[in-house]
Amino acid sequence: MAAARQEPQPGVSNVSYTFGSGNTSVSGAAGHDVRQEVRVGGGPAVEPTKLEEARALLDQLRTALGEHSDDVKDPAQCDAAVTVIGEQLESDQPEQSKLKLFLTGLLSAIGGVTDVLGVAEKLRDAIQALFA
Structure with missing residues (x-):
C-alpha cells in the first residue's frame, strides 16, 4: 500500500506517513511538541x-x-x-x-x-x- 510522506514538524526529527487505510505512522519522533493521530481499524468500508x-x-x-x-x-x-x-x-x-x-x-x-x-x-x- 502506498504511503504519502508528510513534512517533518519544525524542530522535531521525524518521518510521518499516512497510509490508504487512514493510519498514520510517525517514526524517529523526538521533541517537546510531537502529536500523532492514531486510527484503529481503518479498514475498507463495508458494502x-x-x-x-x-x-x-x-x-x-x-x-x-x-x-x-x-x-x-x-x-x-x-x-x-x-x-x-x-x-x-x-x-x-x-x-x-x-x-x-x-x-x-x-x-x-x-x-x-x-x-x-x-x-x-x-x-x-x-x-x-x-x-x-
Whole structure:
C-alpha cells in the first residue's frame, strides 16, 4: 500500500506517513511538541447492500428470540450479544473481531433451538460476507 510522506514538524526529527487505510505512522519522533493521530481499524468500508441485509437478519433474529425466549439456553447472553451486534451494524465501520466474538457467544447461548439457530447462522454468514 502506498504511503504519502508528510513534512517533518519544525524542530522535531521525524518521518510521518499516512497510509490508504487512514493510519498514520510517525517514526524517529523526538521533541517537546510531537502529536500523532492514531486510527484503529481503518479498514475498507463495508458494502451498504450487504450491511442492510445483515441488519434485516438481525431484526429477524430479534423476532425469533422474542418468540422463543423461554427455549434458548441463555436468554441474557443472547440479549447482550444482539445488543452489541446491533451497535456494530449501526456503525459506519463495524469491527470484524468484535462481531465474530459476539456471534460465537450468541450461537452458544441459543443452544439447540433450531428456529432461532437457523436465523443466527444466516446472520453469521451475512456478517462474514461484509468482510469478504
